[in-house]
Amino acid sequence: MRLAVATWNINSVxxxxxxxxxxxxxxxxxxxxxxxxKCPDERFPRAEFEQLGYPHIALHGQKGWHGVAxxxxxxxxxxxxxxxxxxxxxxxxxxxxxxxxxxxxALTLHNFYVPAGGDEPDPETNVKFAHKLAFLxxxxxxxxxxxxxxxxxxxxxxxxxxxxxxxxxxxxxQLLDVVSHTPIECEKLRHAQxxxxxxxxxxxxxxxxxxxxxWWSYRAPDWKKADKGRRLDHxxxxxxxxxxxTKMTIARETRSWQQPSDHVPVIATFEI
DNA sequence: ATGACCGACCATGTCGGA
Numbered sequence: 001m002r003l004a005v006a007t008w009n010i011n012s013v014x015x016x017x018x019x020x021x022x023x024x025x026x027x028x029x030x031x032x033x034x035x036x037x038k039c040p041d042e043r044f045p046r047a048e049f050e051q052l053g054y055p056h057i058a059l060h061g062q063k064g065w066h067g068v069a070x071x072x073x074x075x076x077x078x079x080x081x082x083x084x085x086x087x088x089x090x091x092x093x094x095x096x097x098x099x100x101x102x103x104x105x106a107l108t109l110h111n112f113y114v115p116a117g118g119d120e121p122d123p124e125t126n127v128k129f130a131h132k133l134a135f136l137x138x139x140x141x142x143x144x145x146x147x148x149x150x151x152x153x154x155x156x157x158x159x160x161x162x163x164x165x166x167x168x169x170x171x172x173x174q175l176l177d178v179v180s181h182t183p184i185e186c187e188k189l190r191h192a193q194x195x196x197x198x199x200x201x202x203x204x205x206x207x208x209x210x211x212x213x214x215w216w217s218y219r220a221p222d223w224k225k226a227d228k229g230r231r232l233d234h235x236x237x238x239x240x241x242x243x244x245x246t247k248m249t250i251a252r253e254t255r256s257w258q259q260p261s262d263h264v265p266v267i268a269t270f271e272i
Numbered sequence: 273a274t275g276a277c278c279g280a281c282c283a284t285g286t287c288g289g290a
Contacts, residue, residue: 011278011279011289012278012279014287015279015280021287036279036289037281038279057280062282063280063281064279064281064287064288065279065287065288065289066288114290116288116290117290118288118289118290119290128288161289161290170274172273175274178274178290179290180290196280215290217274217275217277217290218275218277218278218289219273219274219275219276219277219278220274220276220277221276226275227273228273228274230290232290235285259278262277262278262289262290
């Protein structure tokens, strides 16, 4: 079967529900993972997703900020939410699709919103950066987020808030001291990827040294002209599933829509 | 300076994003 999975930091799901609908009608992924829903679970726009053909919804939200969600055409056999770093700050939700969904194997999907980390890349003076580093360490050691589990497929997607490779940013040299591309974050993210046995699906389609971005600052007067982007959003897959990937799309067009999110969707398709 | 912004909230400024 064909399975398409999308991830998008929507920066308020209530504000941009029409844009989500437009993306779903245009790309029709089987599952959509959202970050920064900024929405308590009881105010999540469920009815809109049901109408769009996504009646299966897993939420981990809270009032005002952060928050993640998975909406799906297929039912979930299980939903899990993990509190990283002992904070209850709505940064993770996982769903499992059973073989009943048409899959030869069960599939577990983790959806993450990794802490941004504040301005100053010093864990001694910036508690937000210390939190981000601790979160990445926990991601590397958390057994549930290991890809290599016999007999099942796994995906780890989301806004990981790190652009780990040299060509994941517009200027490697100029961003070495900028949170999201400092060497310690990049190393910790790459370590988590290795430790979990994950494959980078996006870079399998667009290897370095090609530039690859999913985020452009709101502050640039003309984001497309400046093109000072970063690859903060990621799709990782377990090895067998990565080998079954047939397509990867960065839906850049959404960045030009009216009142856009500063992140754009990433969509991966698998033939399994 | 990449940066001239953007969203939620018991709002009219503050916090967080990155």
